[in-house]
Amino acid sequence: MAQPDETHDEALFSWLKSANQHPDFPIQNLPMGVFKTRDLPPRCGVAIGDEIIDLAKLATSSPFDGLAGEALSTLTGKTLNPFIQLPRSYSAAFRLALSRSLRAGSRLEAIVRETLISKHDVEMCLPCSIGDYTDFYTSIHHATAVGKLFRPDNPLLPNYKWLPIGYHGRASSVVVSGQQVYRPNGQVLRPNSNEPVMLPSEKLDYEAELGIFIGCPSPQFSPLEIEQAEKHFFGVCMLNDWSARDIQAWEYQPLGPFLSKNFVTSISPWIVTAEALIPFRVQPTKYSDRPYVAALNSPFNTSNGGLDIQMRVSLRTAQMKASNEAPVTLSKTSFKHAYWTVAQMISHHTTTGCNLNAGDLFGSGTQSGPEPEEAGSLLELTEGGKKPLTLPNGEQRTFLEDGDEIILSGFCISSSGLRIGIGNVSGQIASTTPGPGAPMFSGQSL
Amino acid sequence: MAQPDETHDEALFSWLKSANQHPDFPIQNLPMGVFKTRDLPPRCGVAIGDEIIDLAKLATSSPFDGLAGEALSTLTGKTLNPFIQLPRSYSAAFRLALSRSLRAGSRLEAIVRETLISKHDVEMCLPCSIGDYTDFYTSIHHATAVGKLFRPDNPLLPNYKWLPIGYHGRASSVVVSGQQVYRPNGQVLRPNSNEPVMLPSEKLDYEAELGIFIGCPSPQFSPLEIEQAEKHFFGVCMLNDWSARDIQAWEYQPLGPFLSKNFVTSISPWIVTAEALIPFRVQPTKYSDRPYVAALNSPFNTSNGGLDIQMRVSLRTAQMKASNEAPVTLSKTSFKHAYWTVAQMISHHTTTGCNLNAGDLFGSGTQSGPEPEEAGSLLELTEGGKKPLTLPNGEQRTFLEDGDEIILSGFCISSSGLRIGIGNVSGQIASTTPGPGAPMFSGQSL
Structure with a gap:
């Protein structure tokens, strides 16, 4: 760079x-x-x-x-x-x-x-035609917090610090900021039950992520060295990886999240280019007790592979909108806390020979900072729904309710005071309104 | 239909x-x-x-x-x-x-x-531009056999009979039959080790699947009832979901397979249309101790949702090719053994609101029949690599070796004798040959 x-x-x-x-x-x-x-x-x-x-x-x-x-x-x-x-x-x-x-x-x-x-x-x-969408898991704070909910004594899996965990997402359902988000129906296994029920998700959540666009294509069977990877980094946007936690918990074993994520992913409309981000390059935060593995290490990445992109999540409930109140900030963090960098994600993605195309989109995974109040999802902020948030107007939230609007915004400020915006991505939750011919799923038992 | x-x-x-x-x-x-x-x-x-x-x-x-x-x-x-x-x-x-x-x-x-x-x-x-590729897991015999390798006492997970498990795959790396398959490099955790090494996969495998093409699109936030689903079924091909088992084992927790699958997926070149398949409709095989859940059930699906598509996997090693021997059959099965039908896959995929586009591709998941010799992968045929296959010429195989060619073919024969072919998909394994600028990964320690 x-x-x-x-x-x-x-x-x-x-x-x-x-x-x-x-x-x-x-x-x-x-x-x-x-x-x-x-x-x-x-x-x-x-x-x-x-x-x-x-x-x-x-x-x-x-x-x-x-x-x-x-x-x-x-x-x-x-x-x-x-x-x-x-x-x-x-x-x-x-x-x-x-x-x-x-x-x-x-x-x-x-x-x-x-x-x-x-x-x-x-x-x-949408700024471009998105061929493939991949979602990573680069925040060690998010991975640890979510792992803790399932495995209190062993929150971080053994592979986490060795490679950037990622999985393929759904490209067709990526939408631009402003698109309404319909509460999804799905199979859910309620506590103390052996049989799932079909109902509108009761644990609808957001995930605050950075979106990363691939530029110059990379051919199949030609892995990209970490030093080459950034040539394929076109730019960034903000990304909300809407997630239905109850549907996810029931469906995700053994092959990963599917319907709990693929109904919609929202992105901010402007791509801030890799060139514009140069003043906001930083050394990646070091969390590891050892250096990165050789294939994911480079002098440039070690010194400048990070990006200090500030991220803010705000919520505006229907009640707040009705009484003309401003959105309330739920959390603040920065992409500089990510364990893995953009170059590492790109290089890793091609390791076995996968090709990348112009317009492919990566999600960074939920970005959570080191402090609990910097968490990038309600799952973390409410400890799996156990500790409701109380909003300034007295309303409480564990997960999202109909009418809630989530606004994720990003910006950069350099040490010398230069500020640029990455943009905003917003989406408001609508109750499930079956379209023509759509099944009436609501609360029905299987 | x-x-x-x-x-x-x-x-x-x-x-x-x-x-x-x-x-x-x-x-x-x-x-x-x-x-x-x-x-x-x-x-x-x-x-x-x-x-x-x-x-x-x-x-x-x-x-x-x-x-x-x-x-x-x-x-x-x-x-x-x-x-x-x-x-x-x-x-x-x-x-x-x-x-x-x-x-x-x-x-x-x-x-x-x-x-x-x-x-x-x-x-x-390639017959069409593939927007999104989804891989399912519809063979209960495959799911059980693979589960047995990891959890001998409890091979099938509790969600299996409730919904068609699936995950998103990589669309960009789908290729047409004949494309060489380069042995992928990747991180592998060897037995009795705490640290992964980067090496060419030692457990490269095939997966014999049916490919399913989506035709008429289905809009976002409009779930498809099971009765409507087949209107969106365009046709089928044969699909080989090449898999690196050692890379998969290390990377797949907690978000599912990623690099172990995304380097290449091969399909046969002809799409046999849903219309051509009408004479080969069958009642789905019943394995369940109870009926399908309501949202995935319909009279048509119960009586005619299955497809009797015969599948054959053959192997031709480099030695067999050199001595002009014909390929040897590794296994035979039929898609009629699948636990979930095409209509159920389509309907389920849209449950939470995911849209489908014309040209989207589904993999059926590895198709294995009820008998062990009907298994659709080497992982199953060799019990995780523990029991090598001995070929007629005396060669042995646990997983694929360089020069091996896998040919997956499909055909249908009706009760009255009508026969149609689905096509062949073949791929030969090449040793890793780094392209220009590609990293020299071979066997290097991290």
């Missing part, structure tokens, strides 16, 4: 007023996404201040030369895939050219200004 | 000589796939006798009316996806029109004959 360059300079000043000192989308960020408007079909954009650059429109002016120009010409379709599959030199060149075009005094101001659309006039879409 | 109709009539006689009494591709089968030739890019085809119908070429003549004609017009691209997403009425109409065009005396003989390409002149491709 490169060092910070002129695109990260905190002194950069844009001709676009709203970009300067913008808490999420200053000129140093330039995240990429796909949006549509009442009149325009889905198209690629870059967020800057309170505006969005319509890249298809920008491309018609061919304002950039060289790699940046070639890169822009791939951004005229309905997804970012043709762009993110390019070698990283293209995205870096595009970032530099776009940054220069947005600076005060740029000769391209008029051309770029013509392409701006207010963020209030758009609806965000 | 419909009853057998004129397209299944055993007396049908084709103007194409090689189709009549063809063991795999008689006029009653008409499986669909994608092929390419030295001169032609990938295109859709139907296998008939020793020939393949070039559907893009056929479409230029617009030989069919109505739904069949509309269906044919979707078959001019590089994948079957635009066709298989259509409602089943289209594929049924297309099948009928194609069957009639191939019968002796058809007025379309000259037009269809013009589109034929010899199967010897083509290379088969």
Whole structure:
């Protein structure tokens, strides 16, 4: 990975007023996404201040030369895939050219200004076509806390510190922020029962994760060394891995979570690129009593493999919404606490020969910090539902109730004060409303 | 599902000589796939006798009316996806029109004959773009045999008879028959050791499965009742879920198999449609001490939910190939022994609201029959590697060795003698040959 360059300079000043000192989308960020408007079909954009650059429109002016120009010409379709599959030199060149075009005094101001659309006039879409989705388990604090609920004396399994545990998730049900989440029905084995019942999940939970997009593809049967891995790291978003804990407990042996996770996974709409994250690189937190295994170790990873991405989870209940109260923060943590880094996840994923495609999505696994109040799920915050949370308005929660909205947000602040936003992903729980022909499952006995 | 109709009539006689009494591709089968030739890019085809119908070429003549004609017009691209997403009425109409065009005396003989390409002149491709791949665990004999290796007194987990256990697999690494399989490297915990080592898998295995393709999509948050499920069943192929048992044993707790399975999954090239399978419908074998749960039960499923698809696994070692010996049969079974049916897999998959897309692939899970010699993997046939198989030429096997070729084939024979082939999927094991820049893992200690 490169060092910070002129695109990260905190002194950069844009001709676009709203970009300067913008808490999420200053000129140093330039995240990429796909949006549509009442009149325009889905198209690629870059967020800057309170505006969005319509890249298809920008491309018609061919304002950039060289790699940046070639890169822009791939951004005229309905997804970012043709762009993110390019070698990283293209995205870096595009970032530099776009940054220069947005600076005060740029000769391209008029051309770029013509392409701006207010963020209030758009609806965000999935940023790319997601071929495969993999969910990791990189927070040792989460793994330990969840393990403790099942195995108090031996919470962490023997393999945890040797390799980044992961499993395949469902790509088809990944949705963009704002999509309502219907409480799933499923088989549940209640305590002191031998027979499961089919009912709407009584233990619906969120999981606060970082989403990681793969860029440049990696072919089958060609494992990626850890040193090569970051060439395939395109960028990040926030990800909520909605989970039905009661369904999960009954179904997951012996092959892992399935229906308890695959009904929906929500992501924030903007991809913050690996280039924009350079100032927020940190040394990974060390928890191990020994170094990483050779295949998952590298000097760069040891010194700069971590990312200090702050994460916040907030809840707004239906009652809070009705009385116009602001969401309440449930937890705060940072991805810097993860036991495994992005490079380690990518390299490990290809060890046996699995290929990666542009637009593949990884979830980092629930991110929980070292302190109990930094936990990234209700399962942990309420100790498996045993200790309800009491909210400021007096309401209590063990798991999510109908009408609850969960908002997961992310941002980075560098040691010198530069701040960029990763974005927000929100979802509100709706009671199960069977669609046409859907089974009436509610509470029925099997 | 419909009853057998004129397209299944055993007396049908084709103007194409090689189709009549063809063991795999008689006029009653008409499986669909994608092929390419030295001169032609990938295109859709139907296998008939020793020939393949070039559907893009056929479409230029617009030989069919109505739904069949509309269906044919979707078959001019590089994948079957635009066709298989259509409602089943289209594929049924297309099948009928194609069957009639191939019968002796058809007025379309000259037009269809013009589109034929010899199967010897083509290379088969993946039949469709696979969005998501899910692997089930439907053989109670496999689940019991594998469970016995780990828990001799309690082999079958309590959830097994209540729901079809499944997990998400890797779609990107599904390949078509013939692709070489490189022995994967991975972390393995050897017996009597506390520290894993990285080495080429010493327990590489096959898993004989049925592949099931989803046709008509099912939207998110709209569970499919069991009665509706088969409308979304497009067809089947044979599937080999290559598995590295030593890597699997170390990595799979607590979230399921990951790298031990995701390096490659091989499928046979032709999709035999649900319509072609109608004569081979059977009552599912009953193993349960009680009926299926209500949500997974239906009169049709109880009477006709099973499919009698015969499966054969053969092995040809490098030594056998060198001395020109034929492959040796390792096991025989039938999908009729599966505990769970296709309709139950589809319905269950959508229970919590997961959407299905056209081209999604399910694996049935390893199919093992009730007798030990009917087991669908070496793990079972050798009791975890403890009892080597002795082959007719004197070679022994516990797991697969370099140069071994596994051929999985499938076919159906009705009670009245009609036979159709499902196809073959083969793969030969190659020693690990690191690609450019790939790590030299061989036997190295961590």
